Amino acid sequence: MENLLELKNVVKIFTRANFAFSREKVIYALNDVSFSMDAEPKVLALVGESGSGKTTICKLILGLEEPTSGEILYKGVPLYRWLKENLKEYRREVQIIFQDPFETFNPFYRVDRILWTVIQKFNLARDNNEAKSKIEEGLEAVGLRAREILGRYPHQLSGGERQRFMLARAYILRPKLLVADEPVSMLDASLRAVFLDHLKEFKRNGISCLYITHDLNTAYYISDYILIIYAGKILERGPVEGVIRNPLHPYTKMLINSIPIPDPNKKWSDKVNIDITQLQKVSGRETVDGCVFYNRCDYAMERCKDNIPPMKRVGEQEVSCFLY
């Protein structure tokens, strides 16, 4: 049973050049990222701070960007062959939920157009009323009433309704893999749970989900397996219960330790001290040598400075750190 999705040593470099003969500024958005999702439907969370490269991974999987080196395989076949030879089928099987509910709707058209084009493009219905029933079924599945939603313009819908509308679009398509890039970060806390419940339900309908977020709470809530990414490199991965309950990598520890618990009796016990390296803006690395977390790590050793720690298996989890 080959993997549904696999990334092998993917590297993505962004160069910022301008016209007047200047030396290009090289930024490593992703350096040597490898992970895979097997065919069995699951929710895999990719957790990282802003600038860690998680959105770049999303764009690479959807073919909106090409990797500088390394390979992306979908069902064992390289992505570029999918995009060249049967783009339609790939688009049918791999779909996306964007972060900003206000920007994913073209303000010029009514919202129904999004569902109609999906049905026409992938000819999911033989005639109009089959299409209509598919649309209603899709909206019902995400708790929206067709009567209230259809026929309206995007600005007449709330943020929560719009994100669920996008879920309905995915539901109609029945993709194999749904990539969700920070789908709930723009929603109020009270609406998040209902959206995330629907994502969980999708798993029962055989739809796997790559859930990209900076918020460990929501990742813990819905995912089965979790990857921690920092400055373009995967530092730790494993089943979510294990990684949250006993984090291995110092960075994961620091993340979990920084998340406030909504309970006055469980306040933070330690005090964070500033490290001066935090002064400058962090966005990707210009150089590649050594562990990416070296200058913020409390356990940094001489070894960590110049060579990159390989991925080691510890129990069910894997971690890239010389401590193990």
Add this chain to the structure above:
Amino acid sequence: MRIFKSSPKFTVGVIIISILIVIALLEPTINNHRLGGHSSTEIGLYETSLPPSKEHPFGTDAYGRDVFSLILTGLKYSLLIGFIAGGLATLIAVVLATTAGYKGGWLDAFITTVSNAILIIPSWPILAIIVLFVRKVDLFFLSLILAFFSWAGSSRQIKPQIASLKERPYVELARVTAFSDIEIMFKEILPNFLPYIFVGFSYAVTGTMMAETALRLVGLGPADIPSLGQILNWALYAGALAQGHYFLVLTPIVILILLFVSINLINVGLDEVYNPRLKQITGV
């Protein structure tokens, strides 16, 4: 359209420009009726330099032509050149701006530098020399060179919009729904882009009209096309100022100013409606 209610500037601009356009369109019938079939540029129809009267609301000029009809013809030709050259310039601007905005990178930087260069360098002396030394200057050639120098202005208005529209998530959503590039361009980007094309177009029209009037004022360009600039030239060279025929000089200027101001009002009105922060301040 909600826009009329929310921006008085836009409404005033639209009213003035529509009146002027309607008059220009009716020019052939009005002049036929007034001049009994003669063309308004025909010399010696009436006595020379008559003061304004009922029959000749703007009087007559030194060559015995009725100024009112002359102005109408002038308005027609000025608008004609303005819209042809302006349309051409906008076409060039939209094509170059979209390729630059859509492709980005090296091509984008190159086109921006070229358009900035054209903007920075004073175009009038170059235009004047070209028109002077080219033997045969017809309407088409004049519009072409006018368009060449004014596309830069409108491309500067259009390009930032294209670049920002291309980045919008709904374009990426379209790409993920297997839309082809063409479909994305025309179905997703173009509809939201129309207001900006109009802004670019109005910049081009005012730009070319100003340049054309400047050329004709000093007597350059095709004499057989009596635009408002040409009428002004005739008036000045006939010593209208010295002889006190101020009306002859004032009327073409006032109409030109009306043209430029009304088009600009439309632009400012559009900008206030589409620019959230300006809108917020004006309480709309």
Add this chain to the structure above:
Amino acid sequence: MKNKLLRYLIRRFFLYLIIFLISLTAFFFFLNLVPGDPVTRYVQELEARYGLATPVSEEIIKEYKEAFGLDKNLFARYTSYLKRLVLNFDFGPSFVAFPTPAFQLILDAFPWSIGLLGVAVIVSWTLGILLGTILGWKRESKGASFALVLGLILSQVPTYLLALILVMVFSFVLGIFPMGGAYSPLIEKGFNLRYIIDLLYHAFLPAMSLILVYTFGTMISQRALVINILGEDYIKLAEAKGLKSNRLISRYILRNTLLPQTTGLALSLGFIVNGFFLIEWIFNYPGIGRLFMTAIRQMDYNVLMGITVNTMFWVLTANFIIELLYPLIDPRIRR
């Protein structure tokens, strides 16, 4: 830090040099590819005007061509033209005032233009920014809506049309200002007060026709900039800090409009110079504008080319100098 800034400026300098050379070459080739050459056109013009017999003109054209080296092939002419231009600023002799080189004519006329243009632009730019800031800051004040309407109209009037109106109203009708020229003919030139006042008296209308238009143009754009900035977060914090309004306006609002206004000035120089040529023609002001117009009438090719190249050079240099200020105005550019 310093060498990065230097490298940035050197890069920009080369960019401007390339723009200048390319536009010069494009203009030169375009003109020469056009049917007929300047000399023949010039002689034809003379015939038309003074009824010279046609056979005579053949030899004259040939002699003129040799004199101006127009008979060599295009590329040779271009290289020699460029060599003369770069080495000794020689634009070639003027057709009309034959022995005097075009460069000399331009040199005499140039200070008049720079003086008037420079003063008018600086006055209107600063005045426009001040008025625009006030309009943006105090929106409900009584004069505000009137100034805005006036601004919306005046900023759109081309400078040369306003010049016509001003000369008509103030010189011909009211007669309180001279009809043209830079100084009254009998005046005794020299560094005395009477001469200076006379100069100002003559320069007032030409300057006003530019100042009125460009001041209101800058005012309108400044008002929009200020309104935008007032919505920014750092203004909210500045107000929460309880800053005195003049400090808030100067260090927070004005300071942030400097960069957009400077780029605006740089990009509109070309447009202003366009109008300025005509203003000098209307007011018969002895600058390069009037020289250009007389050269137009006499088809004096070398003077025309000289003036165009000269303005092109000066506008590009002005832009380069303004760009030098960018890093000082906005620290983000230094990065």
Add this chain to the structure above:
Amino acid sequence: MDTILEIQDLKVYFRTIFGDAKSLDGASLRVYEREVLGIAGESGCGKSTLVEGALKLVKPPGYIHSGKVLYNGRNLLELDDEEFRKIRWKELSYIPQGSMNSLNPVIKIEEQMIDGIISHIDISYPDAKEIALEALSDVGLPSDVAQMFPHELSGGMRQRVCIAMSICLRPKIIFADEPVTALDVVMQKLNLQTIGELKERFGVTVVMVAHDMAWHAEVADRIAIMYAGKIVEIGTTSDIFGKPLHPYTKGLLDAVPSLERRFSKSIPGIAPSPLSWPSGCRFHPRCSYKMGVCEEIDPPLIEIEKDHFVACHIYGGR
């Protein structure tokens, strides 16, 4: 504990072409001395507008409709701008949102700190610089930050500069509007702890607006829950988390996902719009305890037990 500031029935509306958006529709609140008061609620509930109203920072098209802000026995809203300006920053200071551009991008950090100081106490530039550098070290920032420009600092550090600025003149009350929202998790903890310590280190009262209940659990002494432009519950942190009274507060606490439990439940329905608030109690369309009276009468805020107020008809009887 005596009251340092009291807000009475404050209303702030925004003019739109569809009529007035009543973002803040009559909020009453007492702030005690030397406490950290958390103001919680979701987007659109009017919590930021409350702070902007109290500090008279409301910009057109918004306007202060009515209400009083009592401080030192005076109603601040009746002071003219110049009088209000005198007490700004010296007594009432402000920490802006963690968004990108709360600092003036074109002038140095040092100058932005100093101009707040010089506008209020008349001392020389070097002395003011001394105060600024001291404030920077109070929040653990090196002194060469003063010579830097905002774009050279990361988001978290920029926010610490804002915190340093707000304590330069040792004010009585600091209003913080979503101070850590746009930051990374680690930076959020760092800056949140600093804000929490302001009370002990400088004896200052902090009013912190934030949408995340977990932040209030960490630093707040008392919490006011806001919904649809009004205050629906006020109580000590332990009371709010331990014995939440208002149905919306209960819903809010259940909805917040956390690493403690993998289960959270949403509040049904959608947030109402300030252009047309629901009649009576504004939560009734989404409330599972809804009674007939809830749709007609908007329940007043009453003190059920010591320092624990709630606006809900369920408790009306007692």
